[in-house]
Amino acid sequence: MSIARILEIAFRTGRVTRKYPHEPPLLTPEFRGAVRVDPSKCWGCGACVKICPPNALSLRSDSGREVVLEYFVGRCIFCGMCAEVCPARAIEVTKEFELSSTSLESLKYGVAHRLVRCSSCGSLVWTEAELRAVIRSSPVAEEYVVLCPRCRKTRFARAASIRVGAGSE
Amino acid sequence: MSSVNLARALRAIKRSVWVYHLNSGSCNACDIEILDALTPYFDVERFGIKLVGSPRHADLILFTGPVTRESLPKVVRAIRAMPRPRLILVLGSCGVSGGIWWDTYSTIGGFKKLEEVLRENGVEVDRVVYVPGCPVRPEAIIYGILLLLGVVEQKVKKVEVVASES
Ligand code: SF4
Ligand code: SF4
Numbered sequence: 001m002s003i004a005r006i007l008e009i010a011f012r013t014g015r016v017t018r019k020y021p022h023e024p025p026l027l028t029p030e031f032r033g034a035v036r037v038d039p040s041k042c043w044g045c046g047a048c049v050k051i052c053p054p055n056a057l058s059l060r061s062d063s064g065r066e067v068v069l070e071y072f073v074g075r076c077i078f079c080g081m082c083a084e085v086c087p088a089r090a091i092e093v094t095k096e097f098e099l100s101s102t103s104l105e106s107l108k109y110g111v112a113h114r115l116v117r118c119s120s121c122g123s124l125v126w127t128e129a130e131l132r133a134v135i136r137s138s139p140v141a142e143e144y145v146v147l148c149p150r151c152r153k154t155r156f157a158r159a160a161s162i163r164v165g166a167g168s169e
Numbered sequence: 170m171s172s173v174n175l176a177r178a179l180r181a182i183k184r185s186v187w188v189y190h191l192n193s194g195s196c197n198a199c200d201i202e203i204l205d206a207l208t209p210y211f212d213v214e215r216f217g218i219k220l221v222g223s224p225r226h227a228d229l230i231l232f233t234g235p236v237t238r239e240s241l242p243k244v245v246r247a248i249r250a251m252p253r254p255r256l257i258l259v260l261g262s263c264g265v266s267g268g269i270w271w272d273t274y275s276t277i278g279g280f281k282k283l284e285e286v287l288r289e290n291g292v293e294v295d296r297v298v299y300v301p302g303c304p305v306r307p308e309a310i311i312y313g314i315l316l317l318l319g320v321v322e323q324k325v326k327k328v329e330v331v332a333s334e335s
């Protein structure tokens with residue numbers, strides 16, 4: 001190709017270079033960046049932790065009195081599966097990509113949840129937010145909702161046996 | 170050996186950063202994005218960034234991949250061959266923490282483990298910047314280099330919030 005032809009093409013095409021960071025980035029509508037967990041919506045149920053392929057989301061419990069849902073963006077593969085499974089719709093896929101950092105620690109985001117004790121045996125069962133969500137969404141009897149699954153079964157079995165016993169007399 | 174004046178060195182190379190592309194077993198998507206960043210579309214030569222063919226000529230290593238066991242000795246040799254100050258830009262979730270390969274048998278799981286191996290071998294690294302992404306966008310690579318050179322500020326920080334009722 002002659003230089004005249006190259007120049008002709010170059011002048012016709014004009015400048016293609018994006019002047020990022022002085023110009024907005026070339027983000028397409030399909031682009032998926034880091035996810036954001038909304039601390040006012042999250043229940044701490046762990047569905048996202050289960051689905052996350054590289055374990056970028058994890059639940060850890062340091063004190064035993066609370067669990068922390070931790071999002072480590074340094075391991076995220078930006079698949080968006082967590083946003084799909086979240087029952088509370090607490091996860092949003094954003095377009096954030098300027099995530100560079102000089103330390104791994106600053107790539108972490110945590111949502112701490114206080115745990116609720118079973119009113120009968122005192123074991124830690126679930127998070128406060130989860131309890132609130134259950135009370136809101138289903139008509140569960142109050143004396144059962146604050147129990148752990150084991151105590152609930154025991155109490156239900158006892159109640160049933162009393163009724164059955166009363167019926168056979 | 171460890172008496173490297175990093176600030177002075179960064180000032181000196183700020184407008185002319187020679188980069189070497191080191192793949193430690195990535196899936197190639199991050200490598201394609203590095204090539205993207207080198208094309209006229211993103212044109213990193215605006216910042217004086219130039220690709221070189223040997224770590225001996227490099228100021229900065231563009232590091233991709235989760236470090237496979239097979240590549241580990243070669244990666245250590247390549248980083249050792251670099252002159253001081255050794256600047257490394259760890260690209261992609263693979264490099265940062267192993268990414269999707271974090272627990273496979275055939276990788277050591279990212280740069281953190283590699284850093285330990287380097288320390289055992291007496292290879293010092295002066296500055297590391299982690300750039301998450303799978304793959305990293307060309308803009309994210311540019312942003313990472315600018316952060317390493319101190320041109321832009323870091324946006325992310327460690328956050329821990331308590332869940333509150335909506
Ligand atoms: S509510 Fe959503 S974000 Fe919170 S733990 Fe459950 S799945 Fe994850
Ligand atoms: S986007 Fe995918 S990899 Fe990232 S946290 Fe969600 S499920 Fe995990």
Ligand code: SF4
Binds near residue numbers: 198262263268302305
């Ligand atoms: S971070 Fe993702 S795109 Fe980059 S090399 Fe690893 S798997 Fe491939």
